[in-house]
Amino acid sequence: MAEAHAAVAFSFSVTQEGLNVQISHEAMQAVYFSGVRSWRKRLTRFRNRVLSGVFPVKYTSLVGLTAIVLLASFLSYDITWGFKNNRTNIIPPRKGDSKTRNTSYLVSSTLLWLLAVLVIRYLLKLLLCYQGWMFEPRGKMSLKTKLWAVSYLQLLCYFTQNVMFLLVCLITKTNIIKVEGLGIKYYKELKRFIYEKSYEKNVLRSLHFTSNKLLITNPDFISIHSSNRWEQYVYLAGRGPIMVNSNYYGMDLLYHNPTPVQASRAANIVHAMFAFRSTLDKELIKPIKVNGVVPLCSAQYERVFNSCRTPGVEADRICHWSDCRHIAVYHQGRWFKMTCYKNGVLLEPSEMEIQIESILNDTSPPCEGEEHLAALTAGERIPWAKARNTYFVDGVNKKSLHAIEKAAFILVLDDEEHVVSDEDSASLSKYGRSLLHGKCYNRWFDKTFNCIVFKNGRWGINAEHSWADAPIMSYVVEEALGFEYQSLGYTQDGRVKGRPTVQPITPHRLQWQLTPECQEVIETSLSVANNLADDVHLNVSAFKHFGKGLVKKFKMSPDAFIQAALQIAHLRDKGRFSLTYEASMTRLFREGRTETVRSCTSEMCAFAKSMEDDSFTNKDRYALLKKAVDRHINGYKEAMTGQGIDRHIFCLYVVSKYLKLESPFLQKVLQEPWRLSTSQTPHQQAMNVDLNKHPNFLSGGGGFGPVADDGYGVSYIICHENLIMFHVSSKYSSSETDSDRFAGNIEKAMLDLRNLCESIILYS
Secondary structure: OHHHHHHHHEEEEEEOOEEEEEEOHHHHHHHHHHHHHHHHHHHHHHHHHHHHHHOOOOOHHHHHHHHHHHHHHHOOOOOOOOOHHHHHHOOOOOOOOHHHHHHHHHHHHHHHHHHHHHHHHHHHHHHHHOOHHHHOOOOOOOHHHHHHHHHHHHHHHHHOOOOOOOHHHHOOOOOOOOHHHHHHHHHHHHHHHOOOOOHHHHHHHHHHHHHHHHHHHOHHHHOOOOHHHHHHHHHHOOOOOOOOOOOEEEEOEOOOOOOOOHHHHHHHHHHHHHHHHHHHHOOOOOOOEEOOOEEOOOHHHHHOOOEEEEOOOOOOEEEEOOOOOEEEEEEOOEEEEEEOEEOOEEOOHHHHHHHHHHHHOOOOOOOOOOOOHHHHHOOOHHHHHHHHHHHOOOHHHHHHHHHHHOOOOEEEEOOOOOOOOOOOOOHHHHHHHHHHOOOOOOOOOOEOEEEEEOOOOOEEEEEOOOOOOHHHHHHHHHHHHHHHHHHHOEOOOOOEOOOOOOOOOOOEEOOOOOOHHHHHHHHHHHHHHHHHHHOEEEEEEEEOOOOHHHHHHOOOOHHHHHHHHHHHHHHHHHOOOOOEEEEEEOOOOOOOOEEEEEOOOHHHHHHHHHHOOOOOOHHHHHHHHHHHHHHHHHHHHHHHOOOOOHHHHHHHHHHHHHOOOOOHHHHHHHOOOOOEEEEEOOOOOOOOOOOOOOOOOOEOOEEEOOOOOOOEEEEEEEEEOOEEEEEEEEEOOOOOOOHHHHHHHHHHHHHHHHHHHHHHHHOO
């Protein structure tokens, strides 16, 4: 950022009177504070890297150990295993030289300390590798797990600091599972969909042949947690539109809209986001831990802010900048650059409110082609890449485009209003559609996330998927909402609290010179995006009959319970089963992202069929349900602990491409359509608000577009004890799907499951 400001800090011109030098004091001040922020951030990172080098031991312990060595020496005890007595081999003594003796004490204590660091780090890494606790029932821990828990908790409580990125150095990468086991597991998952008698033999033969060659060639290359390869092949190499197909959305609080004033809500949200970024830059975020004990990898948080996906002809790439003090704002077809710092200090919400109101009151018309400019990010990637390399390589277009791409994030001041109402069943679906694709030209879909604030104060996000997975963005939103709810707040008339203490910098209108040829490309992309958006059939519904509270009374996993309902609903909807995808996080491993849980298991199919067969009694159905639930839970745990199959097969495919080896089998496997793609949105990751005290602090979750043309995309969030949100998407163009119908089938299946469990458990 400092280099960019330097271009305008100095200017000179040659006149008849001589050289005329002009210095912009405001720009010089900006350069100075930008440099200060940048170096402050670098020093913080350097300090944490130094700490991580000996993590989890603190440097202060070296002083204590040195004191102990000196005290022991004074008392004629040798705790250095003879090192201080043999110091002459390293430091030749001089007569009466106490410095040599003290130096030897310091060296010996330092070596002892480093040895202790290595031992403790190794023990913690070893303890973190143990995942047997995942597969044991609650309250029935084995002796091995009890010993692990005691050892790990003792080391964790005594040594470990609650710093998010420091814990990453202790998390290990996953291993590749055995090829034979991979083939057998794959066949078991697929056999109910495949009828060829020779398929099992072909599966094992293909996997054995391909993987043996590749693993012998370079076993390290196949690391499942090379997130760069996952990004490249799954996300960045795609040439189709990312709007709907890849991007996802997240909603505001369902039943609490703290203010109807758009500028005030936007100001608080922007301030809360920057406050979170500051905490993130200082690496002071507490790590998320499974069951409050085992840490999850935090690597994905690195690119939340100041990042953007940029198009390429063959593949896109993700650009990340270390520092940025502005956001890009879109309002009524115009783009603005809004600086959120002054004199190196983050502006208060009351000062940001002034800036946002000035944008809302601006009546200047858009430049030619500016209104639909963002449609370039909504259409096909190759035309966008070529247009960027042709029309945005110099002049005002380049400068304005960089202002958008380098922004901390995007703020969209939308003209629509969205009111969530129980009386209007379609209100949630309309709200979701606006967040998912909007008008196709009023969201910058390449940006890591867009904050969309509507006219009546309600807000939400649209997020790009390649840089991180949905739980990361969900955590960021939770932190922002919690900070807004607890620390910022509003006055009685809906305005932000506090008074401005400085005059904020007026937002700057971005200028564009878009040629007719460029505008033609923009309109073509808009046409493609409109066709895609018009085909999306989204149904967002609130299931209020019961929630996780009742399911837990049945002694079942809420996620497995919902997955069982989805299989029943799908069977009733289409009359058959389909490959089902459920995302499971693998952040127990370093740089882990997701693994596939194949939810449509043989056990789940058998249970779903029994629900449609009158020859089965409720007791028989319940027994099948228990088997299906147990199988699903075990499959989910296997995916979390690196024992899934899909990412391993993907890695084999990557290596086959790298070595230019054709594998029809691998291509066939990876091209299989997921006609039912599901995902659970995590809730209360930040744990910053007590839902029992604040029952209105319930998020509506988020959703995504359908993965297959003739399939469904289902996102659900278990909000609280008595509320589950379902986001169902499909395509109008498919005669086999109907989101409203499927949502109705889900509701009926959930109620049927409740009645089944109650008939066996509560009334038996």
